[in-house]
Amino acid sequence: MANKIEKQKGGLLALSIVSIVLGVLSLVGGILLIVFGAKSVSGEVAKGVVMLVFGILLVLLGLFLVPLGLYMLFIGASVKATKGSLKEDNIAINGTVNMKKCKKCGHEVSENDLFCPKCGASLLDKKVCPKCGATNMSENIKCSSCGADLN
Numbered sequence: 485m486a487n488k489i490e491k492q493k494g495g496l497l498a499l500s501i502v503s504i505v506l507g508v509l510s511l512v513g514g515i516l517l518i519v520f521g522a523k524s525v526s527g528e529v530a531k532g533v534v535m536l537v538f539g540i541l542l543v544l545l546g547l548f549l550v551p552l553g554l555y556m557l558f559i560g561a562s563v564k565a566t567k568g569s570l571k572e573d574n575i576a577i578n579g580t581v582n583m584k585k586c587k588k589c590g591h592e593v594s595e596n597d598l599f600c601p602k603c604g605a606s607l608l609d610k611k612v613c614p615k616c617g618a619t620n621m622s623e624n625i626k627c628s629s630c631g632a633d634l635n
């Protein structure tokens with residue numbers, strides 16, 4: 485499982501770099517075509533117009549590819565930064581595989597398991613408020629009952 489996430493992440497990063505490189509090349513090539521096209525419009529109109537059209541198309545392609553690559557790079561990097569976090573791992577694999585891991589021993593457990601079959605740790609994503617004892621969702625920062633800090 486970890487290997488699969490690593491592979492997906494590597495693929496994502498490689499894809500994002502390819503997108504950025506292609507995007508930048510398209511932008512540069514497009515701008516050059518527009519500049520040269522604009523120059524030759526006065527002399528050879530047909531050639532200049534073709535160069536301008538291709539230049540604009542290339543710039544548009546670049547404007548699409550660069551943000552796409554940056555976006556993928558961002559997702560890939562955020563997975564790396566929070567390696568081992570279930571939420572980020574699930575984003576990386578687009579939720580296609582929804583495996584949960586025991587927070588204590590790392591054993592893969594099914595979504596419906598209440599206790600880890602390997603080490604017996606509780607898998608409930610709950611936080612108990614230290615002030616009032618109310619049960620909160622694990623993502624809560626403040627107690628929903630009394631407002632106390634949960635971290």
Ligand SMILES: [Zn+2]
Pocket residue numbers: 586587588589590591600601602603604605
């Ligand atoms: Zn466990």
Ligand SMILES: [Zn+2]
Pocket residue numbers: 613614615616617618627628629630631632
């Ligand atoms: Zn509380």
